[in-house]
Amino acid sequence: MEFPKIYNTYFLAVVSTIGGMLFGFDISSMSAIIGTEQYVNYFNDPHGIVQGAIGSALAAGSVVGALFAGPLSDKVGRRDAIFLACLWWLVGTAIQVACNGYGMLIAGRILNGVCVGITSSQVPVYLAEIAKKEKRGSIIVIQQLAIEWGILIMFFVGYGCSFIDGDASFRTAWGIQFVPAVLLMLGIPFLPRSPRWLAKVGREDKAIDILARIQAHGKVDDPLVVAEWEEITTILAAEREAPYSGWRRFIKNGMWRRTFAGMSVQAWQQLSGANVMTYYVVYVFQMAHLCGNINLISSGVQYALFIIFTSIVFFFIDKTGRRPLLIYGAIGMGICQFVVGGVLGSYGSYVPGGVGGNENVIIQVSGSPSHVVIAFSYLLIIVYALTLAPVAWVYAAEVWSLETRATGMALASVANWLFNFALGLFVPPAFHNISWKTFVIFGVLCFGAAIQAFLFYPETARKSLEEIEKLFSKGGPRPWNTRPGDSLLDEKIAQVAELQQKGEPVGEKFGSTSHTEG
Secondary structure, X not given: OOOOOOOOHHHHHHHHOHHHHHHHHHHHHHXXXXXXXXXXXXOOOOOOHHHHHHHHHHHHHHHHHHHHHHHHHHHHOHHHHHHHHHHHHHHHHHHHHOOOOHHHHHHHHHHHHHHHHHHHHHHHHXXXXXXXXXXXXXXXXXXXXXXHHHHHHHHHHHXXXXXXXXXXXXXXXXXXXXXXXXXXXXHHHHOOOOHHHHHHOOOHHHHHHHHHHHHHOOOOOOHHHHHHHHHHHHHHHHHHOOOOOHHHHHOOOOHHHHHHHHHHHHHHHHHOOHHHHHHOHHHHHHHOOOOXXXXXXXHHHHHHHHHHHHHHHHHHHHXXXXXXXXXXXXXXXXXXXXXXXXXXXXXXXXXXXXXXXXXXXOEEOOOHHHHHHHHHHHHHHHHHHHOHHHHHHHHHHHOOOOOOHHHHHHHHHHHHHHHHXXXXXXXXXXXXXXXXXXXXXXXXXXXXXXXXXXXXXXXXXXXXXXXXXXXXXXXXXXXXXXXXXXXXXXXXXXXXXXXXXXXXXXXXXXXXXXXXXX
């Protein structure tokens, strides 16, 4: 049975990015629960390395998922790889709901992580390969928005479930995680395959047909379709003539520049420390003298700010470009980290045994200093939502060639998840052992991210995926000399249109392609 396909790129983005919502659900399935009495009592007050292992289990599974996401995506396609990932999520969620101790909880989160590792790497690839160059950034930003909506929805689900007595409280919250996975599995059959993946596997007629339906309402002789297809086939042919294969493709012949850019931008997203505010925001606000329901509600406000400001960046990311957002965003976040750490270090009081018995939180401020900590925690999330949070996913999906994109984005995701895992494991004991100095470390790392973005990341906004290859080639422009736009594809479109007006042929594949569902 062949399902009818929908070709509106925003619809495709909304459905496919439910995969990002799974990531958001899992984040809040812990952050909204870890401070509740039901969780603390049932799991015997997990803290330090135990809580770190529970928190980082998702990232550990995501590393595994990302490692085989590339080969899987190249074999079955971007769309079907996302569908298969959901099966891991269903199993992992079932184990979490049925867990009888933190061993099963960690196992279930690892299996959920396998799903997230696949979806977080292949959804951006799918979106990058179907979007027009002028809208590619905003389309991929929908992935980050989906993550944030997942965080917000699940956070308040967890908050509501906190009023349920006993272990049914967190089991109910974790059981809700079945819902987005089922919705994604129901929606995927209505999505077309990536035209670039179809070209890669030799299904050219169907690739052209889907490209035309997405970009030009089905007109296969549209100048945009003709010019873009010519770029795709030219670059694909050149890649296949390259002397290197396997993993050497990611290092040799200048490819190390793209590998370095894609993996490092994802690593910096984690090393900025902003996800500390999402995973362990309850702990941070306990340091600021918030407790109980006020803490949970204040944390929910933070997640709402996340959504509001990422929604704003949706409208200008393709105009401002990637470089300014990465550079100035990292600087702004670094300042916020220094302020939070400085205030806690200057005005904080040591609390023996931890705040409210929580050994992860051993320092606390009150009065005006606590207001500063809360304000700059919010400001950190606002800056992150406007810059590194969405742009890191966009940039990492853009820098690869067609032959390497699925595995390359998977490598970038591995970098993200490795540091996510390390920080998830590191932060609770860091809060316990060095408290406020944790924020100072993240502040230094943010400034390191800004320096690297300035020196090594060329501008990719409003350029075709095939053009971006030239930015990373030997002899390409210096990153600080690049800017949004200046696309050669626009010139090719004009040339095709001129040839068509003269009645000259523009390619044997065009004008006779049959319309088939993909």
